[in-house]
Amino acid sequence: MNIKNIFLFLILLLLVNVVQATEVSVEVTPVQDVSLSGRPAVFDIEVRNLGPRGEVKAIVTDFNWRKESNYGFYTIDGGSTIKDTLRLSPTSNVNPGIYSVNVRFYATRDPEDYLDQAFVITVVPYKDLVFATLEHNPQGLNPNKENLVTLKLRNRYKVELTDVVFKVRSEFLNQDFVTNLEMEETKEIPFSVELGNIREGDYEVNIFGLFDNNIVANLTSTVKVASNPDIKENVRDEFSFLVKTSEVSRVNNGNTVSGEVYSRVVSSFERLFLQTSPNPRNIEKLNGAYKYTWQFSLNPNDSYVIMMKTNYGKPILYLIILALIVYLIYNRINVGLTITKKVLLLKSKEGHIVGLKVLLILKNTGQKVKSLRLSDNIPGLLELPHEYGTLKPSSTKTSVAGSTVIWDIPELLKGEERVLSYKMKSKVAGLGNVTIPRAICRFKDKAEKLYIVKSNSFNLF
Template sequence: MKKIIILLLLALSCLAVSAQAFDFKITSIRSEIEADESAQFLITIDSNLTTIKELKVYSPEVEWDVPSDIIKVYPEKTTEYKLVLTPLKYVEPGKIYGIKIYFKNTKTDEIIYSDIVQVNVKSTTKTVSAYRPSVRMAVDMPTNIDPSGPVNVKVKLENQNLLNLSDLRLNVYSEAEGFQTEQDVKLIPLGKKILELNYNIDPLQDPGEYGLTFELVEGNEIIERKVKPINIVETTPEFKVEESEEGFFFKNTINRQYISESNVEDTQTIKIPTTTIKSWFISTSPESQKITEGENKYLVIDLTLKPGESKEITITTSYRILIYILIIAGILLYVYYRYKSPISIEKTVSDVNTKEGGISELKVTLELKNSANKTIKKATVTDYVPNISSIKKEFSEGTLKPSRIFKHKTKGTIMKWDIEDIAPGEDRLISYTMKSKLSIVGDFKVPRAKITFKKKGREITSYSNSVGVSTP
């Protein structure tokens, strides 16, 4: 029976097939193998077309490794391709396996040809320990990496044979900092395992493309290796803020430390809320600009920081200038009310007469008023008449006559009124008539009068206003 099977295999090893566009021929090179060996077949393809075609060879079999290769078939030429079939899992010795092979057009996905090749797995006494380790590794992780968050990686391992792999080590490394793993792994025969790796990489890692390498090592031999391309993306989160505050005597200072957690140079606008009145008393270092957004007002600073860099902004609100102004105003008011004269004197001019186009005579009135709540005693009123004029000797009834009148070389006529007392709130009127020696043409100014009295031993003097008169 076994001889019949062998003869059948030899008969099938030289199989020639003709298709409409291609002629396929499959010849066995090695169809009898041990359980840990590979079978080989020679594929010969003759094209009946006038253009180059690309065919893809593949197999749906899950227990055999069939390379998904692309075969270029040239017109009027014979194309040869060596097909290598390797068992992925343990196969039972002494059995014949039929493996279906497909050829399809890469552009149209049309299946051009299919056939079954048969492989005889010979009986053997070879031990499992002589098998070469075979592990399939798959990596599941995102391609675009945000360095500010955790990175989760799943590594799927599958033992392809009956070896008990108890001395495996998974090495993970990359040029991007933070990816570093050395982990021992054990796989039972035909076993599967999923390793979950979690990485927290440097949030300031330079953005760009890197390779993440996964190596599965037994002893000193790398039995499986994959390089996963990753892209570290740019991140520009809001600057981190650390704040301290201190205040003393109507002055408040806020120190804010802004720290960049971006992995690129970043410029952000710092907005400090304020009001119209408050902005008069607030200042910043570095200097800020005032902006208005709707009903809100802000002080803004454009702050540029490199990755990991920090800068300080100082916000100072000081009402001290306002306090100083209020203190000075209070002092001035105190001095004013402390030293101001409690009596006022006002001078007015009326009944102006003219002669020959100029001023010849006018009436002068002095109004005294005591605004204090105490009686002013022994006050003296002094008034001056320029040399160009003189006073009438006659005084109106009810007016107080001068106590003294005398001449002065430069000041003219000087009149003094001695007043014994002026009661609180009392008004006194003093009037006299001044006549000019010559008609005065143009503007004429009447000198100021004054009143003098003593208060607590200190002499106080108040002056009247100066009155100007013009020719009508």
């Protein structure tokens, strides 16, 4: 018999569900002709005794299979029928496929008159027994809301499954379900999901199905998480004496990267005392003011802080220190001693200038000075002074060019003023154009540093 004939014979066995011999006939009704590896196939049978009353036996002629039934043998009256449920199980693990298992029925009174009945059994694998996927809003799951997700299941074979455990696992999903699946049943299991703060994008979700410690589903489904920008800004200003501090913070509570821009306008004066951290990306001058601009990106859960500190205290402190230094230097260089020369004309009754009265005013506006020597030169057209004020000179000198009057003063206190005066006559009648030179004073401060100051000169016409 060739392969083609064998194939036709098997088809004939599938189509015929009632087989008859001389003594016995059998009618087969499949209850569970699709089975899992290691599990029995189930058939309802009706056995009719066509002969006289007697015993009818059923044996499996295929050594790879065994049978279980409610009866070890059937005692049937002639012309009567008995019903039974036949379970056929492999004696060892068999590969998935279609099997024709032969069961022989015969009356014990005549074993040679038998009936071979073929039971066609489809053995299916546990793997991929159930198709599973997830369905959700095509726009994506919203991180800020409760989302409805549906687990869709489809039993691919005519096999009843009870207490199947499905595990849904991903970065944000951890759900377990226990359910039953009828033969070729399609079932939907809705459940809610709260994502929390998770970035937008497509996420893989693994779906595992376990039945009787065997994996019946191991699939991956893709779930989309929608974009949810949520930027919070907080500005905090603090003021203290001569110091203003501003802190600007932005936090990305969303689930997507956000490009941010922050700007602040400051006056030209404020800019002189402003410090920033970090430095702005751009500084633009606008109508006498300045616009500071920061540009930055914020990843989900990231924050960015800008610090601006306007400190007027330090510059003012520096100015005070500088002024103090200048003041000290000034006091060091100029101890505050000044000389003012005043000249009064002495005239005759006829109105001619016959002499002069000179006033030398010493005024100390600085610190105490000492060892003062004041000298005043007198032109040669004038005689040596003949009259002095309260303080007489220490010495006088005479030369062809003129004469010099010298006063030695031990000290001059701060704020003290001395007025020295003297009178002198003209050597010629009708004194004309004469320049009275400057008086010169040499003195020391408390550190023994020598100073020289001069008075004004005076032109006599």
